Amino acid sequence: MVKKLNYKNHKIWQKAKRLIPGGNMLISKRPELMLPIFWPTYYSKAKDCFVWDLDNKKYIDFSLMGVGTNILGYSNKQINNKIIETVKKGNMSSLNCPEEIELSKMLLSLNKWADMVKFARSGGEANAISIRIARAASKKDHIAVCGYHGWHDWYLAANLNKKNKLDKYLLKGLKTKGVPKNLENSIHTFLYNDLDGLKKLINKNPKIGIIKMEVIRNFPPKDDFLKKVRQLCNKKNIILIFDECTSGFRETFGGIHKKYGVNPDIAIYGKALGNGFAITAIVGKAKIMKNAKETFISSTFWSERIGFVAAIETLKFMKKKRTWLKISKVGDQIKRAWAQIFKKYGYDVSISGIRSIPSFSFNEKNKERSTFFTQEMLKKGYLAGNLIFVSIAHKKDMVEKYLKEFDQTIFKMHEIEKKISLKKKILGPLKFDVFRRLN
Numbered sequence: 001m002v003k004k005l006n007y008k009n010h011k012i013w014q015k016a017k018r019l020i021p022g023g024n025m026l027i028s029k030r031p032e033l034m035l036p037i038f039w040p041t042y043y044s045k046a047k048d049c050f051v052w053d054l055d056n057k058k059y060i061d062f063s064l065m066g067v068g069t070n071i072l073g074y075s076n077k078q079i080n081n082k083i084i085e086t087v088k089k090g091n092m093s094s095l096n097c098p099e100e101i102e103l104s105k106m107l108l109s110l111n112k113w114a115d116m117v118k119f120a121r122s123g124g125e126a127n128a129i130s131i132r133i134a135r136a137a138s139k140k141d142h143i144a145v146c147g148y149h150g151w152h153d154w155y156l157a158a159n160l161n162k163k164n165k166l167d168k169y170l171l172k173g174l175k176t177k178g179v180p181k182n183l184e185n186s187i188h189t190f191l192y193n194d195l196d197g198l199k200k201l202i203n204k205n206p207k208i209g210i211i212k213m214e215v216i217r218n219f220p221p222k223d224d225f226l227k228k229v230r231q232l233c234n235k236k237n238i239i240l241i242f243d244e245c246t247s248g249f250r251e252t253f254g255g256i257h258k259k260y261g262v263n264p265d266i267a268i269y270g271k272a273l274g275n276g277f278a279i280t281a282i283v284g285k286a287k288i289m290k291n292a293k294e295t296f297i298s299s300t301f302w303s304e305r306i307g308f309v310a311a312i313e314t315l316k317f318m319k320k321k322r323t324w325l326k327i328s329k330v331g332d333q334i335k336r337a338w339a340q341i342f343k344k345y346g347y348d349v350s351i352s353g354i355r356s357i358p359s360f361s362f363n364e365k366n367k368e369r370s371t372f373f374t375q376e377m378l379k380k381g382y383l384a385g386n387l388i389f390v391s392i393a394h395k396k397d398m399v400e401k402y403l404k405e406f407d408q409t410i411f412k413m414h415e416i417e418k419k420i421s422l423k424k425k426i427l428g429p430l431k432f433d434v435f436r437r438l439n
């Protein structure tokens, strides 16, 4: 386990930033968002919920767990065995792999309202595909959005005018250089649980033919919000797309929309679907999906075999072990314990997130306190921040130990703050603002 903080990997990160714009491929894995300078940043291996850095130091991951991809834990043996078998048989060929049909059938059996499926490899890509298909079907270009849906032009266009509409959901001031200016005003944002706001938006903009939203992110729907959005879509002939990239398979076997009894016209799955192997899916009604044939949507690596194999095996595993129930229970336990600990030491904190993705935020001095928390937990050998993607690898004894360490860390914070500014005990710069999603 880790005894002290180490900044060796920081030097590698500085070099990476000279070679790779931004330093890496995924903003959420940038060390500045967790603990600038001391975050380990690079891994040599990962297993269950353990991660080893380049010096072979072992950490317990109570943070992003592969940014939500690994509900079954890292390097899951059952999935890996199937992948190794597939690699030996050939991951790619001039012909199609039959697993894409098997996976389509499995996903349709989980989404009885749907008839057809397309696959991709990233969540942003799957969202872009769904938008192309839905625009072709609705014959309308404008879209109402609520949530995060990737990096593509269609979505970032929301920020083209001075209002920076995505500020309400994400990092402030997300830049749009390179996004064609003529997409300006094609994307309209609305706030979660604000039905009146959405109705006004739709009435004012008859060109809106699609509503795309995350079913839930931090707070549950109020006053039958989802049902009423569905009714609005039916009345106005609008295509409803639920982006389940993050929420899928976390609280139900499929989309979290099942919990609320509201079906979309298209659902997007990603992240956990392949337990760390790249595979995403667009599942939808035939009358909409068949419009994919009226446009051009095609990519070489969408046919790669291991993604399908990983997803088939992951779904079998999830079904057998009913993993969504297990991770939700652990998430509830963590939320309850956090609330008690913060209350004990008198901290005013907001706790939110769906059951298996608990998160907290200090209502005062959040950056400072969160940085100190991550620093102290790292010293104890934990990758820990304000958010946990719970996995089945987070076993009972580990969760109990984490909560004990959590309690001691908040106690230490409290003791320091009684005497001096916490900043004096923070060894490096404060962490940067994380992706902020308010819906």
Ligand SMILES: Cc1ncc(COP(=O)(O)O)c(C=O)c1O
Residues within 6 Å of the ligand: 122, 123, 124, 125, 127, 147, 148, 149, 150, 151, 214, 243, 244, 245, 246, 247, 270, 271
């Ligand atoms: C709801 C949602 N949609 C889309 C995406 C984008 O997925 P990807 O990063 O795989 O492109 C994410 C990623 O965080 C997400 O949470």
